[in-house]
Amino acid sequence: VKNVGILAMEIYFPPTCVQQEALEVHDGVSKGKYTIGLGQDCMAFCTDVEDIISMSLTAVSSLLEKYNVDPKQIGRLEVGSETVLDKSKAIKTFLMQIFEEHGNTDIEGVDSTNACYGGTAALFNCVNWVESSSWDGRYGLVICTDSAVYAEGPARPTGGAASIAMLVGPDAPIVFESKLRGSHMAHAYDFYKPNLASEYPVVDGKLSQSCYLMSVDACYKHYCNKYEKFEGKQFSVDDAEYIVFHSPYNKLVQKSFARLMYNDFLRNARSINEDAKEKLSPFSNLSIDESYQSRDLEKVSQQVAKPLYDKKVQPTTLIPKQIGNTYTASLYSAFASLIHNKQSELTGKRIIMFSYGSGLAATMFSFRLNEGQHPFSLSNIAAVMNVADKLESRHELMEHRYGAKDFVTSNDTSLLAPGTYYLTEVDSSYRRFYAKK
Numbered sequence: 221v222k223n224v225g226i227l228a229m230e231i232y233f234p235p236t237c238v239q240q241e242a243l244e245v246h247d248g249v250s251k252g253k254y255t256i257g258l259g260q261d262c263m264a265f266c267t268d269v270e271d272i273i274s275m276s277l278t279a280v281s282s283l284l285e286k287y288n289v290d291p292k293q294i295g296r297l298e299v300g301s302e303t304v305l306d307k308s309k310a311i312k313t314f315l316m317q318i319f320e321e322h323g324n325t326d327i328e329g330v331d332s333t334n335a336c337y338g339g340t341a342a343l344f345n346c347v348n349w350v351e352s353s354s355w356d357g358r359y360g361l362v363i364c365t366d367s368a369v370y371a372e373g374p375a376r377p378t379g380g381a382a383s384i385a386m387l388v389g390p391d392a393p394i395v396f397e398s399k400l401r402g403s404h405m406a407h408a409y410d411f412y413k414p415n416l417a418s419e420y421p422v423v424d425g426k427l428s429q430s431c432y433l434m435s436v437d438a439c440y441k442h443y444c445n446k447y448e449k450f451e452g453k454q455f456s457v458d459d460a461e462y463i464v465f466h467s468p469y470n471k472l473v474q475k476s477f478a479r480l481m482y483n484d485f486l487r488n489a490r491s492i493n494e495d496a497k498e499k500l501s502p503f504s505n506l507s508i509d510e511s512y513q514s515r516d517l518e519k520v521s522q523q524v525a526k527p528l529y530d531k532k533v534q535p536t537t538l539i540p541k542q543i544g545n546t547y548t549a550s551l552y553s554a555f556a557s558l559i560h561n562k563q564s565e566l567t568g569k570r571i572i573m574f575s576y577g578s579g580l581a582a583t584m585f586s587f588r589l590n591e592g593q594h595p596f597s598l599s600n601i602a603a604v605m606n607v608a609d610k611l612e613s614r615h616e617l618m619e620h621r622y623g624a625k626d627f628v629t630s631n632d633t634s635l636l637a638p639g640t641y642y643l644t645e646v647d648s649s650y651r652r653f654y655a656k657k
């Protein structure tokens with residue numbers, strides 16, 4: 221088997237979202253705190269009619285339909301999620317409904333959980349299966365599905381919700397460079413969910429930021445070492461066309477890329493020009509701990525990294541900025557943004573991926589891209605995901621219902637008390653109709 225990787229992708233996020241600007245006003249924080257301070261535009265959330273299971277059912281059935289994949293052709297189904305609705309029954313078993321209908325119950329795989337890393341674990345399981353002696357020639361299917369919600373406080377604006385489905389097999393347009401993986405796994409209490417009755421995590425925001433950045437450093441170091449071992453030459457960010465990060469909020473992505481540049485500076489790598497070298501030289505003798513604490517280094521390295529950030533990272537940021545942290549789906553929603561923005565231009569390019577899950581588990585790995593063959597081609601993946609329309613239509617729903625005509629409402633009254641009146645329909649002559657629960 222050659223060129224094992226991702227053949228097809230579909231993304232689903234709820235149409236309901238809140239503008240970060242409006243959330244700033246609502247929370248009474250200073251203007252710009254969420255939009256500039258965190259770098260976020262909008263946050264998706266599930267209403268009471270959607271959850272991680274319904275979103276994943278939507279993503280899976282849409283993928284199978286739009287790429288014309290027979291459900292019988294799936295031999296492995298893996299789910300990554302950290303949203304626990306049942307302590308024993310896997311989310312995967314809910315998705316089996318789609319396959320049972322078609323007489324296919326011969327499908328391996330269950331759920332993987334470790335905060336935002338579960339999706340990557342699921343993806344690796346599928347890729348490893350296709351590359352192994354137990355592979356039966358069918359496709360693997362990976363689903364990352366999460367609804368991220370936080371208790372009131374500074375973490376609340378970093379929520380989000382989405383589901384992503386990815387088809388795995390040989391001869392893919394998105395090929396794993398399987399030998400090049402650098403991981404960092406350790407014991408930390410930066411973000412965890414010990415209260416089984418609550419959907420909210422316990423989170424130490426500052427600690428989670430530094431665990432994340434330390435993981436970026438450690439994984440990059442391992443990745444570079446492996447690259448150098450196999451390729452016989454030094455690796456720098458110049459060897460990757462794009463770099464995609466797990467994206468709890470955009471500011472952390474900016475800091476992470478700056479951190480890679482600082483690593484390249486310390487390694488005397490070719491991505492660092494004379495100007496950058498001069499600006500970073502005051503920081504060459506910091507201890508590693510000092511380097512995490514230095515606000516000056518953070519500022520200068522972000523400034524030095526800015527031109528390359530705009531080129532190599534900015535095209536990956538659209539969806540995470542628009543829907544928020546989607547935990548296991550976050551990294552792959554950033555990757556989906558890149559495919560949406562660059563499509564066939566990605567042919568021949570190397571893409572670096574950084575996955576982080578609190579607690580903690582992190583891996584840096586890479587893809588090599590080619591156009592592929594319809595329907596499994598970069599341009600078709602972009603067409604199927606249809607990100608621009610999905611983002612646009614949710615704004616339409618919010619902005620255009622006022623004064624609009626000719627629509628029926630969702631008629632979902634589950635949150636309304638008995639006796640409450642609700643809007644059911646506005647007909648083509650702007651006549652409004654109501655019912656009583």
Ligand code: ACO
Pocket residue numbers: 250251252253254256257258336374375376377378411423424425426428429432468469471472545578
């Ligand atoms: N205008 C512009 N910028 C502002 C403003 C303003 N009005 N107010 C604050 N800021 C800036 C701050 O200067 C800071 O920027 P900096 O980091 O460049 O210095 C930034 O906004 C954040 O503000 P802080 O006060 O440092 O942090 P805050 O109390 O808002 O908390 C945090 C942020 C820790 C990220 C919180 O939202 C959180 O706990 N989130 C969940 C944990 C998380 O996502 N961790 C990441 C990895 S783990 C994971 O994926 C879950």
